[in-house]
Structure formats: C-alpha cells, structure tokens
Amino acid sequence: QVQLVESGGGLVQAGGSLRLSCAASKRTLNTYTMAWFRQAPVKEREFVGALSWLGGSPYYADSVKGRFIISGDNAKNTVYLQMNSLKLEDTAVYYCATGRAVRSIASRDFDSWGQGTQVTVFS
Numbered sequence: 734q735v736q737l738v739e740s741g742g743g744l745v746q747a748g749g750s751l752r753l754s755c756a757a758s759k760r761t762l763n764t765y766t767m768a769w770f771r772q773a774p775v776k777e778r779e780f781v782g783a784l785s786w787l788g789g790s791p792y793y794a795d796s797v798k799g800r801f802i803i804s805g806d807n808a809k810n811t812v813y814l815q816m817n818s819l820k821l822e823d824t825a826v827y828y829c830a831t832g833r834a835v836r837s838i839a840s841r842d843f844d845s846w847g848q849g850t851q852v853t854v855f856s
Contacts, residue, residue: 735764735845737829742850745819749854753814755829755847760786760810763844764831767805767812770840771825771852780838781827784812792836797823819854826851 741753757764768783782793782803791803802815816823826849834842 735759735761735831737831737845737847739827739829739847739850742827742852744853744855747819747821747854747856749819750815750817751819751852752816753827753829753850753852754811755813756809756811757831758810763833766832766834766837766843768830768832768834768837768843769803769812769814770828770830771823772828772849773825776825778828778840780840782814783836783838785835792838794838816852819852821854821856824852824854 736758738756745751766783766785769781770778771781772778780794784791784803800818805812828849829847830843831845832843
C-alpha cells in the first residue's frame, strides 16, 4: 500500500557528510513514524533514527547521536537523514521504514520498507 524509495547513498570519505532521502507514495494513519535502519554484512539490522509526522523531536540510536540529523518535508512526504562526521563503521545498507509505532526502535514495529541504499565510508 505504501511504497518507500530511498536515494542519496554512495561513497564518502571518513569525516565527510552525506544526505539520504526517503519518499513515501502516500501518508496514512499507518505512516505516523518514518524511521531509518541500517544493516552491514554479517550484522543484524539496527535502528538509526526516526521522526513522527505528528510532531515531537526526532530520536536516535546512541551510536549516531550528535552526528546524524533527521528532518522531514510534509509537502513532499519525504524524510531526510543528514549524516555528518561519518565513520568507517557507518558503512551499511540504509533502509527507510514507516509504521504506526510511537518512539519505537524495533524493526518489527514497522510495516513498510524501502529497497535500501548503500553507504560506504572509506579512509
């Protein structure tokens, strides 16, 4: 019902910045929260950060606090992940997800997922 398309991934030098975008095909009562997750090879998918279209402050994983910023454009139904001070360990496939969850960090609480976009940080 809801399609999500991520973009903006690529190669970036450690210490640099990159901005990811996630465009949703529509907004419904099931898309209150827009979240970012990431998954590196041989690792489990982990929460990165999220925001709610209903308001409130974005929330983040401890590993990215102070470096990553999530923002949204209501008119375009699009959320962004601004990544600063990138580290080698930030290398992963980044996924956008949406659902009705409130302040959740669990992937099981999100219903729709994008295809993912690769972010590779090099030294």
